[in-house]
Every structure is written in structure tokens, then in C-alpha cells.
Amino acid sequence: MSSSASTPPEALTRLRHDLFPDDEPAPAAPGVIGKYIVRREIGRGGSSVVFEAYDPELDRTVAVKLFHGEAAGASLLARFHREAVIAAGLRHPGIVAVHDYGVHGGSPYIVMEFVDGKPLSAWMGARPMAEILRLVEEAARAIHQAHCRGVIHRDVKPQNILVGSDGAVRVADFGLAHLMDGEGDPLTRTGAILGTPEYMAPEQVEGRIGALDARTDVYALGVIAYEAATGRRPHQGRSIAEVLRKILAEDPARAARLNPALPSDLGAVIEKAMEKDPRRRYPSAIAFAKDLSRFLSGDPTLARPRGIVARALRRIRRRPWIAVAAGLALAGAAVTGVALRRAAEAERSNRELARRVAEAPHEANGLDALRGRAVGRHRHGRVLFESGGDPTEDYGMARQDLDAVLAANPWHSRARCERAELSLGVARLRVRQGVDPGADLEAAESDCREALRSNDREVEAWRLRGDVALLRADLDGENAMQWYRAAEEAYTRAIVPDDRFQRARMDRAKVRALRGRARRAVGEDPTTDFSLAEEDCSESLLQNPAKAEVWAWRANLRREMAADRESRGRSEEARQLAELAAADQRKADRIRGKE
Structure with a gap:
């Protein structure tokens, strides 16, 4: 490790106090802080104590955070004032509001919204992973709002994510947690370390203050997601120095290895958020939140699992000496060869599965496997398309799988609908490319007709016929009214009373609005x-x-x-x-x- 990336002894001392605050006797709680009447202590860290207090002027309960230690100097108090003003300007339901600030006995304090609840660290317990991840998603959305105001948290951790009694998430300590952890201005001090070790990004460990941005908070969110998925933190050690060294030099155990039941998409989301190189992470907290939401909703994520070879190459790029050692020992070739053989075996297995399905129409498990893979590829392609990417490869592979399923069972109405939806997706891609989509629209309509021939109550087929007619209306302005009527009729057939989300009804509403605009024009x-x-x-x-x-x-x-x-x-x-x-x-x- 270079000298610029070393950990200053004074920084380790500060971190040790943060981790082991009980080593020092707790000072007695003051009766009054400013105008606020202290009721009880509700939290304690290495540099501060949090009290529940009463605001007699506004008749409300508040939380007062008092930074303890030696009295702060004038420059730090001025910086505290600036940071408190910034934090007070963060108005969002997911961010703990800052009401006031001041100085008590030479030490600064801030007055915050009182949250009747507990920190995520205490709330998690034996909660289902999906519940915890949903709260992490909400926290990421709130943190993104602060990022939009130019405020980076720098100390995102479960203790700073509060879960109210109403189940809502509120993120605390924006821009303030790091202020009083030592003498001088921690934001400009060379080699300073800001944050809690286990949740710190590599650039924080290295003390590269100028490199801290939204992606630093994304890394910490990834660590929390890892903890929710595995029950442990990614980097653990017997000392602070060991934890920091691992963050810089070692990849954590893959979440899927610690939790074999973990879906690969979630593992990919966590790995992307925790990339050591900030350029490979999600570019923003909202991007992380949206991908986590895709996983929780059952949709394909933008993050994709890395294979064995990709992970090995990533480590080699980060630590070139691995490649030299591997070359001298010829181990690199052996590892790569094993990985490539496994990849080839997987591809042969996929081809064999398709062949067996085609030859055995009643092999239900094979049909379901191919359909499931096709749906996953189609969804991933759709996400690429919606984000401006090229879904051609995903669409092509999905079509091959669906063709194999329908060759084995031509009466499979669900597979017909899935292939019709795929053809419609290809048609939209053709439109974007400036290519005539006529053949793809015909293919979609043909599959819809066949699906309805097998089952005229196949709601999805009617809805897709409406989608096809609506796209034709966009492309054929002279006959738009005719296509609007066709779309309206199809969507009407797709409406079912027990559909809570009323998708077809809203599709019909949009068609009727489009028709109204056409009339007005x-x-x-x-x-x-x-x-x-x-x-x-x-x-x-x-x-x-x-x-x-x-x-x-x-x-x-x-x-x-x-x-x-x-x-x-x-x-x-x-x-x-x-x-x-x-x-x-x-x-x-x-x-x-x-x-």
C-alpha cells in the first residue's frame, strides 16, 4: 500500500473511540441544553450523546445531539454553523429534520426531529430480508435527495437509518456526524478518515477527501444490503487496521456463498454497489434504489452477475502482481481453462435442454425451464431498450427458447402470448431504428389469434392485441381512428373485475384520451x-x-x-x-x- 493510502495513527485513535465508546466514563446528562429541557439519554457514540428533550416554546418533543469532548475552536464552530444550515435545508420526508443548533458549555449541539422508533441496526433482528431491503431502498431514495442538494452523508450505516413506529424510514446525521471527531477541519485535513470503518468505501479509507461523492454513500448502502442478505458485514477483523486493510485489498466473500438461497440478481446488485472502483458502482443512490426495486418487484436488474473469469480479471487489474505470480506458476492458465470448460459445459447443457424439449412434448419441467429463461431474457432486453441500450441479443435468445417451447407444444397459450409480446418489443425496436416493423406486428397478431383460439378468455392475448393496434395507430395516421377503436375493443375484453392494478383499464383510458386529442386536432x-x-x-x-x-x-x-x-x-x-x-x-x- 502506498504511503498516501496508509492509515494515520490519530485517525485510528478516533475510530477506536467511535467503536468502543464505553471505554470512557459517560458524563452526567445536563438538565437543560440551550432552551431545551433534557428528559433522557437515548443514544451515545464516540463523539456525541443524543437526548430526548422538550421544546417549551413550540410544545414539542425533539432530539438534541450534543458533541462532547474539548471545547471547539472558533473555526470549527463556524464550519459547524455552515453544515447545520445546510442540513436544516434538507426538507424531505425520509430525512430527519434539523430544527435548531447552538453551543452548550463550549460544545456544539443540534436539535432534530424526534423519531419515535429505533435504528435499522436494532430493527433488523430476524426480519425477512425483503423487508430490510425495502427499507434500504427507501433510505437510498432519501439520500439521493440530499445528493441533489450537494450534500454527501459520508457515514451511512444502520445506526443512522431510523425506522419510525409508522414503519417509515428517516436518515439522520447528514453532514454533521464527522464534524467533531478531532481537532481542525476534518473535511480539509490530509489523511483524515470520515465514517464508520465497516461501512467505509476504499476512497474514505485512503483519506482521499476530494474523491468522496454520491458513490461513496452508494458503497455504504451496498454494505447494508450485504448485511441484510448474509447476516454479517463484508469486512471483519480483530482490529480497526485489519478491517481497513481488507476494505482496500480484499474482496469480501460473495453474498451467494454465505447465503446459497440468495438470487443471483440480488448478488449482482450488491456487488455493483460495493465495487472498490467508484467508476464501476452505481452512479447515484437513485440508480441503486431503482435496481433494488426491480429485484424486489421480480423484474430483471441492470446489474448482471459476474462470472468466474470476470472476477479473476477484475482482481488482476486491481493487483497486477497476481498475474505475474500466476504466469510464473502456470496457475492462471489452469484456472482460466477450468472456467472456460465450465462455461462451455453450461452452453452445451442449454442446447441439450432445448433438444430434449423439442423431442419430448410432455416434458413439463423442460418447458417451464425454457419459458422461464425466455421471460428473463426478454425482461432484461426490455430494460436495456428502455434505458437506450440494444436488446437485440436478449430478444434473439428469448425467441429461440419460445420457438422451442411452441414446437414442443403448439397449444401453450401462455408461451404464445409471451412470443407475441416479444414480437411487439422487436417491432418497437425496429421503429426506433427506422426499419419497417410490419412483419413483427403481423407475427404478434398471429400469436395472439392462436392463443385466443385455444382460450378466448386469455386476458393477456387481448391486452397485447390492444398494444399492437395502438402501435399501428401511431404508425398509420390516416387510419388512426380505426386502430383506436380496435385497441379500445381489445382492452375492453382484457378488463377483469379482480385486477387490482387495472392495467387494461388504464390502457383503455389512454386510448380514449388519444382519440379525443385526435378529434380536437x-x-x-x-x-x-x-x-x-x-x-x-x-x-x-x-x-x-x-x-x-x-x-x-x-x-x-x-x-x-x-x-x-x-x-x-x-x-x-x-x-x-x-x-x-x-x-x-x-x-x-x-x-x-x-x-
Whole structure:
């Protein structure tokens, strides 16, 4: 390790106090801090104590964090003032609000929102992994909001993520936890280490203050996710120095090795968040949150699992001496050869599976395996497409698998629908590439017809027919009204009463709104179409009132309806619709909350 990456002894001393605060006797709790009446101590760290207190002026309970130790100098108090002002400006439901700050007996304190709950570290316990990961996702979204204001946390850990009695997550200690951990200004001191060792990113361990950014907090979030998935932290040691050395020089045990039941997609998300090189991590906390949300929703993640060879090459790039030693011992070739043989065996196994399915139509397990793989590849391709990537390879492999399934069982209506949806995805790709999608749309319609021939109540086939008709309306402006009618009829057949998410109903609402706009564009009255769309939207909200995007969609529709009524001289109707639209938007904003 270079001298620039070494750990200063004074930094280790500070960290030791953070880890083992009980080595020092606890000072007696003050009766009053500023104007706040102290009730009880609720938390203690190496550099501060947190009290529950009462604010007599505003008649509310607050949390007061008092930094202890020697009295702070004027420069540090000035810096504390600046940081407190910044933290107080972070207004978000997922961030603990800072109300006030001051100095008590020469030591600064901050006054925060009191959260009736417990830190994530105490809450986790034996909770299901999915519950913990959902809270990590919420914390990441809140942290992203702070990043958007230019504030990096630098000390993200379970103790700073509070879970309220209402189940909501609030992140505490933004920009303040590191201020009083030693003399001088820790943000400009050479070689300073900010943060709690086990959750620190390599750039923090090296003391590269200028390298700290949003990705530093992403790393810590990845460590928390690792802990949720495995029950242990990725880097452990008998001393602080050993922990810091491992963070810099060693890869942690793969989460899937510690928890064999761990899905590979989740392992990939955690590995990407915890990359030692910040450039390989998620670029932002929101990107991490969204990929974690994809996993929790059962969708494919953008992060992909690394193979054996990729992991070996990654280690070699980080530590070139491995390659030299491997070359001298000829071990590198052997390891690579084993990995390549395994990859070839896996590919042969896949081909053999497809052959067996084609030759044995009643081998249900083989059919399910191929279908499952096709769906996964299609979903991954769709994520690539939506993010501007090229899904051609994923789409092609998914089609091969579905072709094999349908060759074995032509009456498999679900596989028909999946292939129709795939053809529709390819058609959209063709449109983006400027290529005629006609053949792909025909293929999608053909599979829908075959699926309905087997089962005319196949809801997914009707919905896909609506999607095909809607795309044709976009491409064939002269006959758009005809295609809108076809889409409306198909979506109507796809609506089922027990569908909580009312997807087909909202699809029909959008078609009706599009048809209304088309009428208005040629001088016709769109009122009927807009009203029908509004009814669909309202019915959908009755079934599921927690869908923020539906409230927002109805708000936009009502604004559009208000503008149309105003243009027709119906001012009172326009005013009422505008008020309804504003109420819908407020509802959407409240539901989104942490987004």
C-alpha cells in the first residue's frame, strides 16, 4: 500500500473511540441544553450523546445531539454553523429534520426531529430480508435527495437509518456526524478518515477527501444490503487496521456463498454497489434504489452477475502482481481453462435442454425451464431498450427458447402470448431504428389469434392485441381512428373485475384520451372521449388508490379537459376541472413522498 493510502495513527485513535465508546466514563446528562429541557439519554457514540428533550416554546418533543469532548475552536464552530444550515435545508420526508443548533458549555449541539422508533441496526433482528431491503431502498431514495442538494452523508450505516413506529424510514446525521471527531477541519485535513470503518468505501479509507461523492454513500448502502442478505458485514477483523486493510485489498466473500438461497440478481446488485472502483458502482443512490426495486418487484436488474473469469480479471487489474505470480506458476492458465470448460459445459447443457424439449412434448419441467429463461431474457432486453441500450441479443435468445417451447407444444397459450409480446418489443425496436416493423406486428397478431383460439378468455392475448393496434395507430395516421377503436375493443375484453392494478383499464383510458386529442386536432369535440378516459381512470383509483402515477395521469387529463372547456367558452366547467386537477396532483405528490 502506498504511503498516501496508509492509515494515520490519530485517525485510528478516533475510530477506536467511535467503536468502543464505553471505554470512557459517560458524563452526567445536563438538565437543560440551550432552551431545551433534557428528559433522557437515548443514544451515545464516540463523539456525541443524543437526548430526548422538550421544546417549551413550540410544545414539542425533539432530539438534541450534543458533541462532547474539548471545547471547539472558533473555526470549527463556524464550519459547524455552515453544515447545520445546510442540513436544516434538507426538507424531505425520509430525512430527519434539523430544527435548531447552538453551543452548550463550549460544545456544539443540534436539535432534530424526534423519531419515535429505533435504528435499522436494532430493527433488523430476524426480519425477512425483503423487508430490510425495502427499507434500504427507501433510505437510498432519501439520500439521493440530499445528493441533489450537494450534500454527501459520508457515514451511512444502520445506526443512522431510523425506522419510525409508522414503519417509515428517516436518515439522520447528514453532514454533521464527522464534524467533531478531532481537532481542525476534518473535511480539509490530509489523511483524515470520515465514517464508520465497516461501512467505509476504499476512497474514505485512503483519506482521499476530494474523491468522496454520491458513490461513496452508494458503497455504504451496498454494505447494508450485504448485511441484510448474509447476516454479517463484508469486512471483519480483530482490529480497526485489519478491517481497513481488507476494505482496500480484499474482496469480501460473495453474498451467494454465505447465503446459497440468495438470487443471483440480488448478488449482482450488491456487488455493483460495493465495487472498490467508484467508476464501476452505481452512479447515484437513485440508480441503486431503482435496481433494488426491480429485484424486489421480480423484474430483471441492470446489474448482471459476474462470472468466474470476470472476477479473476477484475482482481488482476486491481493487483497486477497476481498475474505475474500466476504466469510464473502456470496457475492462471489452469484456472482460466477450468472456467472456460465450465462455461462451455453450461452452453452445451442449454442446447441439450432445448433438444430434449423439442423431442419430448410432455416434458413439463423442460418447458417451464425454457419459458422461464425466455421471460428473463426478454425482461432484461426490455430494460436495456428502455434505458437506450440494444436488446437485440436478449430478444434473439428469448425467441429461440419460445420457438422451442411452441414446437414442443403448439397449444401453450401462455408461451404464445409471451412470443407475441416479444414480437411487439422487436417491432418497437425496429421503429426506433427506422426499419419497417410490419412483419413483427403481423407475427404478434398471429400469436395472439392462436392463443385466443385455444382460450378466448386469455386476458393477456387481448391486452397485447390492444398494444399492437395502438402501435399501428401511431404508425398509420390516416387510419388512426380505426386502430383506436380496435385497441379500445381489445382492452375492453382484457378488463377483469379482480385486477387490482387495472392495467387494461388504464390502457383503455389512454386510448380514449388519444382519440379525443385526435378529434380536437381536426376541430371536433373531444368531450365524450375525454370523459370516458376520466371514468376509466376514476374506476382504476377506486380499485387501487395508492397508485401515484394514476393520480398524476388524471391530473394531467383534467388540466387538458379544463383547457379545452376554456377554449369553448365554458369557463365555470374549466375552473372546476382545474381545481380537481390540482387536488389530484397534490394526492400524487403525497403518495410519491420519498421518490
